[in-house]
Amino acid sequence: MSNSRPLALVTGASSGIGADLARELARDGHDLVLAARRVAAMQTLADELKGLGASATVIAADLSKPGAAAALVGELASRKLVIDVLVNNSGLGDHAEFVAEDMTRISEMLQVNMVALTELTRLLAPGMVQRRRGRILLVASTAAFQPGPHMAVYCASKSYVLSLGEAIGHELRGSGVDVTVLCPGATLTEFSKVASTEGMALHRSPIASRMSSAEVARQGYAALKRGRRVIVTGAMNSVAALLVRFLPRATVISMAATALSKA
Numbered sequence: 538m539s540n541s542r543p544l545a546l547v548t549g550a551s552s553g554i555g556a557d558l559a560r561e562l563a564r565d566g567h568d569l570v571l572a573a574r575r576v577a578a579m580q581t582l583a584d585e586l587k588g589l590g591a592s593a594t595v596i597a598a599d600l601s602k603p604g605a606a607a608a609l610v611g612e613l614a615s616r617k618l619v620i621d622v623l624v625n626n627s628g629l630g631d632h633a634e635f636v637a638e639d640m641t642r643i644s645e646m647l648q649v650n651m652v653a654l655t656e657l658t659r660l661l662a663p664g665m666v667q668r669r670r671g672r673i674l675l676v677a678s679t680a681a682f683q684p685g686p687h688m689a690v691y692c693a694s695k696s697y698v699l700s701l702g703e704a705i706g707h708e709l710r711g712s713g714v715d716v717t718v719l720c721p722g723a724t725l726t727e728f729s730k731v732a733s734t735e736g737m738a739l740h741r742s743p744i745a746s747r748m749s750s751a752e753v754a755r756q757g758y759a760a761l762k763r764g765r766r767v768i769v770t771g772a773m774n775s776v777a778a779l780l781v782r783f784l785p786r787a788t789v790i791s792m793a794a795t796a797l798s799k800a
């Protein structure tokens with residue numbers, strides 16, 4: 538590294554939670570590598586981060602393409618960028634009935650939400666372990682805690698992220714590398730437009746008001762710094778995540794189906 542500021546890679550830094558996580562990291566003394574498809578949005582963010590004292594490198598990456606994680610890590614190596622903090626945030630959802638769901642969309646979700654996240658972690662964690670220093674944040678969702686009819690693939694992909702993060706976190710105890718899984722509930726970002734979730738019962742419920750991405754990032758980053766294994770943002774979301782452990786599975790699935798249904 539060319540200076541002493543730790544370096545953080547944030548995927549999905551072109552909008553929403555990822556952009557706000559990059560702001561949190563910059564405010565806390567990190568330089569940034571921003572990766573996603575929309576370069577112009579990340580360039581604007583990089584300029585903003587300069588005002589917070591951080592330098593930011595923008596790398597275009599389409600993580601839905603097989604091999605994209607390895608290509609990104611190759612790009613980091615060729616620029617001699619050593620990552621101290623990995624934030625796996627890129628992700629997308631899809632509101633659809635499984636039997637009619639677009640196959641390309643399914644493949645994109647699996648690649649971005651699970652494959653690229655796993656490969657980036659597998660490729661960057663060994664260096665952190667060797668240096669006995671590092672932090673890894675995996676962005677899952679409250680969707681991880683139960684199956685989600687009408688968003689079956691998305692919810693299953695987030696269950697994978699939660700399971701992976703908890704297991705890796707356990708394996709890496711005492712290594713100097715902390716793993717935190719961030720589980721936001723409904724958050725005001727571009728996610729709902731991309732995933733076509735507008736109009737879902739969940740979003741109309743008075744007890745499930747959507748949080749701002751800035752608040753989700755604030756809570757997620759604080760948990761990462763404390764080395765917490767799992768953080769659910771928002772009191773109601775925490776209660777719901779706890780409750781599903783004690784209710785019969787069939788009841789939980791019916792409740793999720795209702796919450797995720799559209800009028």
Ligand SMILES: NC(=O)c1ccc[n+]([C@@H]2O[C@H](COP(=O)([O-])OP(=O)(O)OC[C@H]3O[C@@H](n4cnc5c(N)ncnc54)[C@H](OP(=O)(O)O)[C@@H]3O)[C@@H](O)[C@H]2O)c1
Pocket residue numbers: 548549550551552553554555572573574575576598599600601602626627628629630649676677678679720721722723724725726727728729731750
């Ligand atoms: N908003 C919610 O209600 C909510 C709730 C729970 C969890 N989450 C999770 O939070 C994370 C961030 O989502 P968000 O809410 O901030 O939504 P968002 O504003 O839509 O941001 C999604 C980010 O993922 C990136 N991304 C999507 N496809 C990509 C691809 N093929 N290659 C590289 N990057 C890609 C996007 O960048 P480009 O389009 O520029 O590539 C964008 O920066 C996701 O993992 C999401 O599942 C969101």
